[in-house]
Amino acid sequence: MINILVPLAGKNTFKTNALNTFPKILSDVGGQLLIERAAKPFIDLALDTKIVVAIPKKESEEFRLNRVLPLLGDNITLCNINSQTQGAACSALLTIENIDLDSPLIITSFEQVLDFELTPLIKDFIDNKVDAGVLTFEAIHPKWSYVKVDEQQMVTQAAEKMPISRNAIAGLFYFKTARMFFDAAQAMIRKDVKTNNLFYIAPTLNEVILNGGRVKALPINKNHYYHINDDHSLENFEDNIISQKNSAKDIISKATMSILKCINQKDHSALVAFLADDVTFFGPNIEVSGFDKVSGLIKSALVNNDNFELISNNHFIADNNKSVVEFELLNKSSKQTGVVIIHWREKNKISKLTLYAYSV
Numbered sequence: 001m002i003n004i005l006v007p008l009a010g011k012n013t014f015k016t017n018a019l020n021t022f023p024k025i026l027s028d029v030g031g032q033l034l035i036e037r038a039a040k041p042f043i044d045l046a047l048d049t050k051i052v053v054a055i056p057k058k059e060s061e062e063f064r065l066n067r068v069l070p071l072l073g074d075n076i077t078l079c080n081i082n083s084q085t086q087g088a089a090c091s092a093l094l095t096i097e098n099i100d101l102d103s104p105l106i107i108t109s110f111e112q113v114l115d116f117e118l119t120p121l122i123k124d125f126i127d128n129k130v131d132a133g134v135l136t137f138e139a140i141h142p143k144w145s146y147v148k149v150d151e152q153q154m155v156t157q158a159a160e161k162m163p164i165s166r167n168a169i170a171g172l173f174y175f176k177t178a179r180m181f182f183d184a185a186q187a188m189i190r191k192d193v194k195t196n197n198l199f200y201i202a203p204t205l206n207e208v209i210l211n212g213g214r215v216k217a218l219p220i221n222k223n224h225y226y227h228i229n230d231d232h233s234l235e236n237f238e239d240n241i242i243s244q245k246n247s248a249k250d251i252i253s254k255a256t257m258s259i260l261k262c263i264n265q266k267d268h269s270a271l272v273a274f275l276a277d278d279v280t281f282f283g284p285n286i287e288v289s290g291f292d293k294v295s296g297l298i299k300s301a302l303v304n305n306d307n308f309e310l311i312s313n314n315h316f317i318a319d320n321n322k323s324v325v326e327f328e329l330l331n332k333s334s335k336q337t338g339v340v341i342i343h344w345r346e347k348n349k350i351s352k353l354t355l356y357a358y359s360v
Contacts, residue, residue, distance in 0.1 A: 002122070003105045003178050004042050004051040007091035012229070013111065014059045015298035022063060024234055025110055030241040034228060036072060038110040043073040046119045046159045052078045052090045052098045053110070056083040066112045075147035087198030095210060096182060105178035107201055113237065124218060125174045132181075132205055133174035134158075136167040137146030143229075144168035144217040147217055155215035157203035160195040167217060170225045173201050175208075184208050229303040249317050255348045256315045256323040263312045268299045283355040294353070316327070321345065334359060 004161050014023045025035040036227040040255040042051060046144035051174060052068055059082040061064045069076055080095045088359065092136065097103065104126065108114075114135075125133040136145060140163045148165045158162060174179040184207035185199075193203045226237045281288045281297060288294050312327040321344045329336040338357030345351045 001048045001050055001100060001103050002045075003099050003103055004045075004049050004100065005092055005095060005105060005107045005178075006051065006053045006152070007054045007088045007107070008053050008065075008089045008110055009083070009085060010088070010111070014056075014063065023059075024228055024231075025295060026063060026065075026068070026148075027234060030245060033068070034113070034234070034237075035068065035110050037113045039072045039076075041114045043075075043104075043120045045122065047122065048183075049075055051098070052079055052095050052259065053077070053083050054079045054095045056081060058083055079173065081148070087132065088192075088201050089199035089204065091190065092201070093182065093185055099178045099182075099246075099357075100250050101179040102177055105175040105181050107173040107181070109171045109174075111228055113226040113228070114170065114172065114220075115226065116220065121220075122174065123174075128216060129176070130146050130174075130216040131176045132208045132215040134205070134215070134217050135170040135172045135220050136217045137220055138166050138172050139163075139168035139222070139224055140166060141168075144325070145200065147202075147205065147215075149217045153217050153219075155205060155209065155217050157209070158202045160200040162195075169202060169218075170220055170222075171227065179207060180213070184211075186188050219233045237337075248321075251348070252321070252323050252344055253315075253317055255344065256342065259314045259342065260315060260325060263302065266302050268295075268302055270299060271302070274348060274350050276345060276351050279350055279352065281353045284357060329357065 010127050013025070016023060020027070025033070025038070027034045029037060040048065050074065053076060055078060060078065062081065064139065066078060069078055075299045076144035077098055078099045081091055085091045085094070098120045099107055106122070121135065136147060140160050142163055145158065145160045145161060145168065146164050147155045147167050147169060149167055181204060183238070184204035186219060187207045188258065189199055193199070208215055226233070226240070228234050228237055244330055249257050257273065261267070275291050275294060277291050278289070278293055281294045288297050314326040315323055317323050323344065325340045325342065327338055327340065336357045336359050338355060341354040342350055
Protein backbone atom coordinates (compact mmCIF):
# COMPACT_ATOMS: atom_id res chain seq x y z
CA MET A 1 0.00 0.00 0.00
CA ILE A 2 1.16 3.54 -0.75
CA ASN A 3 0.44 6.41 1.62
CA ILE A 4 -0.53 9.64 -0.15
CA LEU A 5 -0.30 12.63 2.16
CA VAL A 6 -1.90 15.97 1.26
CA PRO A 7 -1.14 18.85 3.66
CA LEU A 8 -4.05 21.23 3.06
CA ALA A 9 -3.17 23.98 5.50
CA GLY A 10 -1.27 26.70 3.65
CA LYS A 11 -1.50 30.35 4.59
CA ASN A 12 -3.54 31.17 1.47
CA THR A 13 -5.33 27.84 1.05
CA PHE A 14 -8.62 29.04 2.54
CA LYS A 15 -8.44 32.70 1.56
CA THR A 16 -11.73 34.20 0.36
CA ASN A 17 -12.85 37.63 -0.82
CA ALA A 18 -15.98 39.61 -1.64
CA LEU A 19 -16.36 37.88 -5.01
CA ASN A 20 -15.47 34.37 -3.86
CA THR A 21 -16.91 33.25 -0.54
CA PHE A 22 -15.32 29.82 -0.91
CA PRO A 23 -11.59 29.06 -1.25
CA LYS A 24 -10.01 28.39 -4.67
CA ILE A 25 -9.99 24.63 -4.21
CA LEU A 26 -13.81 24.72 -4.30
CA SER A 27 -13.94 26.72 -7.54
CA ASP A 28 -15.94 25.15 -10.37
CA VAL A 29 -13.72 24.56 -13.39
CA GLY A 30 -15.49 23.17 -16.43
CA GLY A 31 -18.13 21.39 -14.37
CA GLN A 32 -15.78 19.95 -11.75
CA LEU A 33 -14.38 21.41 -8.57
CA LEU A 34 -10.70 22.27 -8.69
CA ILE A 35 -10.12 19.87 -5.80
CA GLU A 36 -11.76 17.08 -7.85
CA ARG A 37 -9.36 17.69 -10.72
CA ALA A 38 -6.43 17.85 -8.30
CA ALA A 39 -7.36 14.57 -6.63
CA LYS A 40 -8.18 12.65 -9.81
CA PRO A 41 -4.66 11.46 -10.80
CA PHE A 42 -4.19 10.08 -7.29
CA ILE A 43 -7.66 8.51 -7.12
CA ASP A 44 -6.94 6.91 -10.52
CA LEU A 45 -3.54 5.47 -9.55
CA ALA A 46 -3.43 1.80 -10.55
CA LEU A 47 -1.90 0.97 -7.17
CA ASP A 48 -3.20 0.23 -3.69
CA THR A 49 -3.32 3.63 -1.98
CA LYS A 50 -4.50 5.42 1.14
CA ILE A 51 -4.96 9.19 0.87
CA VAL A 52 -4.59 11.21 4.08
CA VAL A 53 -5.58 14.89 3.93
CA ALA A 54 -4.21 17.05 6.75
CA ILE A 55 -6.63 19.93 7.22
CA PRO A 56 -7.48 22.41 10.00
CA LYS A 57 -10.72 21.39 11.72
CA LYS A 58 -12.15 24.93 11.68
CA GLU A 59 -11.83 25.38 7.91
CA SER A 60 -12.81 21.78 7.26
CA GLU A 61 -16.15 22.37 8.95
CA GLU A 62 -16.66 25.97 7.79
CA PHE A 63 -16.31 25.10 4.09
CA ARG A 64 -17.86 21.61 4.43
CA LEU A 65 -14.64 20.00 3.25
CA ASN A 66 -15.25 17.33 5.86
CA ARG A 67 -18.18 16.37 3.61
CA VAL A 68 -16.64 17.09 0.21
CA LEU A 69 -13.30 15.29 0.58
CA PRO A 70 -14.68 11.82 1.45
CA LEU A 71 -16.87 12.02 -1.67
CA LEU A 72 -13.77 12.20 -3.87
CA GLY A 73 -12.83 8.59 -3.16
CA ASP A 74 -13.36 5.70 -0.77
CA ASN A 75 -9.68 5.69 0.21
CA ILE A 76 -9.58 9.24 1.61
CA THR A 77 -9.03 9.86 5.34
CA LEU A 78 -9.15 13.27 7.02
CA CYS A 79 -6.67 14.22 9.72
CA ASN A 80 -7.61 17.35 11.67
CA ILE A 81 -4.64 19.54 12.58
CA ASN A 82 -4.03 22.97 14.09
CA SER A 83 -4.77 25.94 11.86
CA GLN A 84 -1.32 27.41 12.35
CA THR A 85 1.73 25.22 11.75
CA GLN A 86 5.20 26.25 10.70
CA GLY A 87 4.88 24.91 7.19
CA ALA A 88 4.01 21.83 5.16
CA ALA A 89 6.64 19.67 6.85
CA CYS A 90 5.12 20.37 10.27
CA SER A 91 1.61 19.69 8.96
CA ALA A 92 2.86 16.39 7.55
CA LEU A 93 4.44 15.36 10.85
CA LEU A 94 1.08 15.78 12.60
CA THR A 95 -0.39 12.95 10.51
CA ILE A 96 2.06 10.29 11.72
CA GLU A 97 -0.61 8.24 13.49
CA ASN A 98 -2.58 7.95 10.24
CA ILE A 99 0.38 6.77 8.16
CA ASP A 100 1.84 3.28 7.65
CA LEU A 101 5.49 4.10 8.38
CA ASP A 102 6.93 1.08 6.57
CA SER A 103 5.05 1.69 3.30
CA PRO A 104 5.95 4.15 0.51
CA LEU A 105 4.82 7.74 0.90
CA ILE A 106 3.81 10.36 -1.66
CA ILE A 107 3.43 13.95 -0.49
CA THR A 108 1.51 16.23 -2.83
CA SER A 109 -0.93 19.14 -2.99
CA PHE A 110 -4.57 19.62 -3.94
CA GLU A 111 -3.81 23.21 -5.01
CA GLN A 112 -2.34 21.97 -8.26
CA VAL A 113 -3.39 19.71 -11.12
CA LEU A 114 -1.13 17.04 -12.61
CA ASP A 115 -2.90 16.45 -15.91
CA PHE A 116 -1.22 13.16 -16.86
CA GLU A 117 -1.00 9.50 -15.89
CA LEU A 118 0.97 9.13 -12.66
CA THR A 119 1.14 5.34 -12.37
CA PRO A 120 4.17 4.78 -14.68
CA LEU A 121 6.15 7.48 -12.86
CA ILE A 122 5.45 6.11 -9.39
CA LYS A 123 6.26 2.60 -10.62
CA ASP A 124 9.56 3.94 -11.95
CA PHE A 125 10.51 5.11 -8.46
CA ILE A 126 9.46 1.77 -6.96
CA ASP A 127 11.06 -0.45 -9.62
CA ASN A 128 14.37 1.43 -9.43
CA LYS A 129 14.35 1.09 -5.64
CA VAL A 130 15.24 4.74 -5.08
CA ASP A 131 14.94 6.16 -1.59
CA ALA A 132 13.10 9.28 -2.74
CA GLY A 133 11.93 10.90 -5.94
CA VAL A 134 10.47 14.09 -7.39
CA LEU A 135 8.81 15.20 -10.60
CA THR A 136 10.45 18.22 -12.22
CA PHE A 137 9.76 20.78 -14.93
CA GLU A 138 11.86 23.53 -16.44
CA ALA A 139 11.65 26.91 -14.66
CA ILE A 140 13.81 29.59 -13.05
CA HIS A 141 11.27 31.61 -11.00
CA PRO A 142 12.18 31.83 -7.30
CA LYS A 143 8.66 30.84 -6.19
CA TRP A 144 9.44 27.15 -6.83
CA SER A 145 11.56 24.57 -5.04
CA TYR A 146 14.48 23.16 -7.05
CA VAL A 147 16.87 20.24 -7.34
CA LYS A 148 20.28 19.81 -8.90
CA VAL A 149 20.73 16.52 -10.77
CA ASP A 150 23.62 14.57 -12.27
CA GLU A 151 23.74 12.92 -15.71
CA GLN A 152 21.64 10.00 -14.45
CA GLN A 153 18.91 12.37 -13.16
CA MET A 154 19.89 11.59 -9.58
CA VAL A 155 19.40 14.52 -7.20
CA THR A 156 22.51 15.96 -5.59
CA GLN A 157 20.92 18.95 -3.82
CA ALA A 158 17.49 20.44 -3.11
CA ALA A 159 16.55 24.02 -2.26
CA GLU A 160 13.32 25.82 -1.40
CA LYS A 161 12.49 28.99 -3.36
CA MET A 162 16.06 29.17 -4.60
CA PRO A 163 16.75 28.53 -8.32
CA ILE A 164 19.88 26.36 -8.02
CA SER A 165 19.10 24.81 -11.44
CA ARG A 166 16.35 24.77 -14.07
CA ASN A 167 14.75 21.72 -12.44
CA ALA A 168 11.74 22.95 -10.47
CA ILE A 169 9.79 20.45 -8.39
CA ALA A 170 6.23 19.81 -9.57
CA GLY A 171 4.67 19.49 -6.14
CA LEU A 172 5.13 15.73 -5.72
CA PHE A 173 7.59 13.96 -3.44
CA TYR A 174 8.05 10.19 -3.21
CA PHE A 175 9.73 8.39 -0.32
CA LYS A 176 10.49 4.66 -0.23
CA THR A 177 9.02 4.54 3.26
CA ALA A 178 7.07 7.08 5.26
CA ARG A 179 9.51 6.49 8.11
CA MET A 180 12.32 7.81 5.92
CA PHE A 181 10.44 11.06 5.37
CA PHE A 182 9.52 11.54 9.03
CA ASP A 183 13.14 10.95 10.08
CA ALA A 184 14.37 13.41 7.44
CA ALA A 185 11.78 16.03 8.42
CA GLN A 186 12.71 15.80 12.09
CA ALA A 187 16.41 16.12 11.24
CA MET A 188 15.68 19.18 9.08
CA ILE A 189 13.67 20.82 11.86
CA ARG A 190 16.40 20.15 14.41
CA LYS A 191 18.79 21.98 12.07
CA ASP A 192 16.23 24.81 11.81
CA VAL A 193 16.25 24.74 7.98
CA LYS A 194 13.51 27.30 7.25
CA THR A 195 12.48 29.43 4.30
CA ASN A 196 10.45 32.55 5.10
CA ASN A 197 10.20 31.20 8.65
CA LEU A 198 8.48 28.00 7.44
CA PHE A 199 9.58 24.37 7.18
CA TYR A 200 9.06 23.02 3.65
CA ILE A 201 9.20 19.49 2.22
CA ALA A 202 11.95 19.95 -0.39
CA PRO A 203 14.89 20.32 2.07
CA THR A 204 14.09 16.90 3.54
CA LEU A 205 15.61 15.47 0.34
CA ASN A 206 18.98 16.82 1.46
CA GLU A 207 18.68 14.81 4.68
CA VAL A 208 17.94 11.66 2.66
CA ILE A 209 21.01 12.34 0.50
CA LEU A 210 23.22 13.02 3.55
CA ASN A 211 22.20 9.60 4.89
CA GLY A 212 23.37 7.95 1.67
CA GLY A 213 19.96 7.76 0.04
CA ARG A 214 19.38 7.83 -3.72
CA VAL A 215 16.92 10.49 -4.91
CA LYS A 216 15.70 10.45 -8.51
CA ALA A 217 14.17 13.27 -10.57
CA LEU A 218 11.74 12.47 -13.38
CA PRO A 219 11.06 15.36 -15.80
CA ILE A 220 7.49 16.05 -16.92
CA ASN A 221 5.90 18.24 -19.59
CA LYS A 222 5.21 21.52 -17.82
CA ASN A 223 2.27 22.17 -20.15
CA HIS A 224 0.39 19.51 -18.18
CA TYR A 225 1.24 20.89 -14.74
CA TYR A 226 -0.99 23.61 -13.25
CA HIS A 227 -0.15 25.29 -9.97
CA ILE A 228 -3.20 27.27 -8.81
CA ASN A 229 -1.93 29.83 -6.32
CA ASP A 230 -3.91 32.96 -7.25
CA ASP A 231 -6.90 34.20 -9.26
CA HIS A 232 -4.78 34.71 -12.37
CA SER A 233 -3.53 31.10 -12.43
CA LEU A 234 -7.09 29.88 -11.79
CA GLU A 235 -8.39 31.89 -14.76
CA ASN A 236 -5.60 30.52 -16.97
CA PHE A 237 -6.46 26.98 -15.92
CA GLU A 238 -10.16 27.55 -16.65
CA ASP A 239 -9.29 28.90 -20.11
CA ASN A 240 -7.14 25.84 -20.75
CA ILE A 241 -9.92 23.44 -19.74
CA ILE A 242 -12.36 25.22 -22.08
CA SER A 243 -9.81 25.02 -24.89
CA GLN A 244 -9.27 21.30 -24.25
CA LYS A 245 -13.01 20.65 -24.31
CA ASN A 246 -13.45 22.53 -27.58
CA SER A 247 -10.51 20.68 -29.09
CA ALA A 248 -11.90 17.31 -27.97
CA LYS A 249 -15.29 18.16 -29.47
CA ASP A 250 -13.66 19.15 -32.77
CA ILE A 251 -11.80 15.84 -32.90
CA ILE A 252 -14.96 13.83 -32.17
CA SER A 253 -16.93 15.86 -34.71
CA LYS A 254 -14.40 15.11 -37.46
CA ALA A 255 -14.32 11.42 -36.55
CA THR A 256 -18.13 11.30 -36.59
CA MET A 257 -18.18 12.94 -40.03
CA SER A 258 -15.88 10.16 -41.19
CA ILE A 259 -18.34 7.62 -39.79
CA LEU A 260 -21.16 9.26 -41.78
CA LYS A 261 -19.10 9.01 -44.94
CA CYS A 262 -18.32 5.35 -44.30
CA ILE A 263 -22.02 4.55 -43.75
CA ASN A 264 -23.21 6.34 -46.87
CA GLN A 265 -20.47 4.77 -49.01
CA LYS A 266 -20.93 1.34 -47.38
CA ASP A 267 -17.21 1.31 -46.63
CA HIS A 268 -17.06 -1.47 -44.06
CA SER A 269 -13.25 -1.61 -43.79
CA ALA A 270 -12.89 2.10 -43.05
CA LEU A 271 -15.77 2.03 -40.59
CA VAL A 272 -14.56 -0.89 -38.47
CA ALA A 273 -11.11 0.71 -38.22
CA PHE A 274 -12.71 3.01 -35.64
CA LEU A 275 -13.80 0.10 -33.41
CA ALA A 276 -11.97 -0.68 -30.17
CA ASP A 277 -11.09 -4.32 -29.49
CA ASP A 278 -13.64 -4.50 -26.67
CA VAL A 279 -16.39 -2.57 -28.47
CA THR A 280 -20.01 -3.37 -27.63
CA PHE A 281 -23.18 -2.90 -29.68
CA PHE A 282 -26.64 -2.48 -28.16
CA GLY A 283 -29.73 -2.44 -30.37
CA PRO A 284 -33.37 -3.52 -30.33
CA ASN A 285 -33.35 -7.11 -29.06
CA ILE A 286 -29.63 -7.52 -29.64
CA GLU A 287 -26.39 -7.11 -27.71
CA VAL A 288 -23.00 -7.96 -29.22
CA SER A 289 -19.52 -7.59 -27.71
CA GLY A 290 -16.03 -7.78 -29.17
CA PHE A 291 -14.44 -6.44 -32.34
CA ASP A 292 -15.07 -9.49 -34.54
CA LYS A 293 -18.75 -9.83 -33.65
CA VAL A 294 -19.55 -6.13 -33.96
CA SER A 295 -17.57 -5.91 -37.20
CA GLY A 296 -19.50 -8.87 -38.59
CA LEU A 297 -22.82 -7.35 -37.59
CA ILE A 298 -21.94 -4.08 -39.33
CA LYS A 299 -20.82 -5.93 -42.45
CA SER A 300 -24.04 -7.94 -42.70
CA ALA A 301 -26.13 -4.80 -42.27
CA LEU A 302 -24.06 -2.44 -44.37
CA VAL A 303 -22.59 -4.52 -47.18
CA ASN A 304 -24.21 -7.93 -47.47
CA ASN A 305 -27.80 -6.78 -47.65
CA ASP A 306 -29.17 -5.39 -50.90
CA ASN A 307 -32.74 -5.20 -49.62
CA PHE A 308 -32.35 -1.90 -47.81
CA GLU A 309 -30.47 1.34 -47.96
CA LEU A 310 -28.93 3.02 -44.92
CA ILE A 311 -28.66 6.80 -45.16
CA SER A 312 -27.08 9.07 -42.57
CA ASN A 313 -27.02 12.84 -42.89
CA ASN A 314 -26.89 14.57 -39.52
CA HIS A 315 -24.88 14.34 -36.34
CA PHE A 316 -24.25 16.32 -33.19
CA ILE A 317 -21.82 16.12 -30.27
CA ALA A 318 -23.38 15.22 -26.92
CA ASP A 319 -20.28 15.80 -24.80
CA ASN A 320 -16.54 15.18 -24.85
CA ASN A 321 -16.88 11.45 -25.47
CA LYS A 322 -20.24 10.91 -27.14
CA SER A 323 -21.70 11.80 -30.52
CA VAL A 324 -25.12 11.08 -32.00
CA VAL A 325 -25.79 10.11 -35.63
CA GLU A 326 -29.27 10.32 -37.17
CA PHE A 327 -30.12 7.76 -39.86
CA GLU A 328 -32.85 6.48 -42.18
CA LEU A 329 -33.23 2.79 -43.05
CA LEU A 330 -35.15 2.24 -46.29
CA ASN A 331 -36.40 -0.96 -47.89
CA LYS A 332 -39.09 -1.76 -50.47
CA SER A 333 -42.01 -1.68 -48.06
CA SER A 334 -41.03 0.35 -45.01
CA LYS A 335 -38.92 3.10 -43.59
CA GLN A 336 -37.25 3.37 -40.20
CA THR A 337 -35.54 6.32 -38.63
CA GLY A 338 -33.38 6.43 -35.56
CA VAL A 339 -30.14 7.42 -33.94
CA VAL A 340 -26.88 5.75 -33.05
CA ILE A 341 -25.09 6.98 -29.94
CA ILE A 342 -21.34 6.58 -30.36
CA HIS A 343 -19.17 6.41 -27.26
CA TRP A 344 -15.60 7.45 -27.99
CA ARG A 345 -12.40 6.86 -26.11
CA GLU A 346 -8.86 8.07 -26.75
CA LYS A 347 -7.27 7.80 -30.20
CA ASN A 348 -10.65 7.98 -31.97
CA LYS A 349 -11.71 4.48 -30.96
CA ILE A 350 -15.36 3.55 -30.47
CA SER A 351 -16.05 1.71 -27.21
CA LYS A 352 -19.84 1.40 -27.51
CA LEU A 353 -22.59 1.80 -30.10
CA THR A 354 -26.21 2.12 -28.99
CA LEU A 355 -28.94 2.07 -31.64
CA TYR A 356 -32.51 3.32 -31.28
CA ALA A 357 -34.91 2.90 -34.23
CA TYR A 358 -38.62 3.20 -34.95
CA SER A 359 -40.85 2.70 -37.99
CA VAL A 360 -42.33 5.64 -39.87
